[in-house]
């Protein structure tokens with residue numbers, strides 16, 4: 001007999017929807033009463049509803065409709081709306097995936113209300129105080145149960161002496177990847193984008209530290225121009241915030257193949273066909289690894305050192321010369337892809353959600 005019967009999962013952004021999908025399925029399979037609260041942090045169809053449809057997730061029980069604003073405004077809005085919501089829903093436990101503002105706000109409200117709190121994707125550290133790192137550290141330190149995706153994450157939690165119980169479960173994003181692999185394979189995105197047999201790289205960039213500064217976005221354009229000079233096409237699915245900032249900073253994307261944000265299956269199929277992924281996203285660094293595609297991380301640090309140690313992810317910030325050198329090196333090394341053969345996946349065995357739900361059943 002489960003002591004925990006009513007589970008409230010709180011999410012608000014695109015990557016949180018992906019991380020949560022396999023857990024929601026597993027919770028239903030195991031007859032939990034599931035409440036799903038969407039904070040409304042992401043509200044555009046391409047960043048939210050499209051992912052609910054593609055990942056076949058239940059409709060949210062409730063959407064707080066918070067939307068965009070400064071981080072402090074956003075976190076405080078979510079917190080004040082969530083307080084009365086959680087008091088009404090009265091769950092036995094709150095599940096919070098990832099490191100977004102929605103996750104931090106939800107974790108603080110659950111903790112302050114004295115509701116049991118579990119963090120999914122606990123323990124990754126970039127050791128640089130970016131907004132996401134602040135969020136993940138604070139969430140980990142007020143959680144009762146922590147589900148670590150990798151051994152490295154578990155070690156971080158132990159070293160920090162977190163209050164709650166930590167378990168190594170594997171990464172639920174990898175569960176989602178495996179569950180969706182056939183659909184990814186079937187995507188016709190490359191034909192739709194007219195890529196044919198062209199050699200291309202995929203670029204994504206949306207972090208505040210990169211896009212909110214005119215000089216950084218200009219530097220990115222310079223780097224992409226350098227890649228185009230090597231005879232390689234650049235495909236750039238653009239986050240709405242990056243588009244907004246580009247307009248503000250008068251940036252034009254000549255010769256760059258700008259596309260609207262893509263759905264889950266299309267995005268992964270696009271990356272699978274790319275020579276290299278250049279990104280400042282956290283999740284995409286892992287997905288590139290699973291797809292056997294080299295990654296250049298456009299940040300100064302990463303919370304996924306596991307991918308760096310495997311020598312397939314290179315953390316180069318926006319250093320133009322280093323990036324162009326690395327792109328050249330990768331595309332001229334026909335043996336590079338061999339690195340992915342027989343590679344041990346540090347992110348588990350695709351059964352993280354099953355382990356998490358089984359642990360919840362025994363809590």
Ligand code: UD1
Nearest residue numbers: 013014041042043044047068069100101131132206240241
């Ligand atoms: C958030 C997460 C980030 C995650 C990313 C995935 C935080 C601190 N950051 O970043 O960790 O990698 O989601 O995409 O929580 N906007 C729209 N439509 C939307 C949502 C946002 O146009 O549906 C625009 C608005 O201008 C908004 C800006 O994007 O101000 C930033 O949105 P926000 O949700 O604050 O952060 P993301 O950059 O998406």
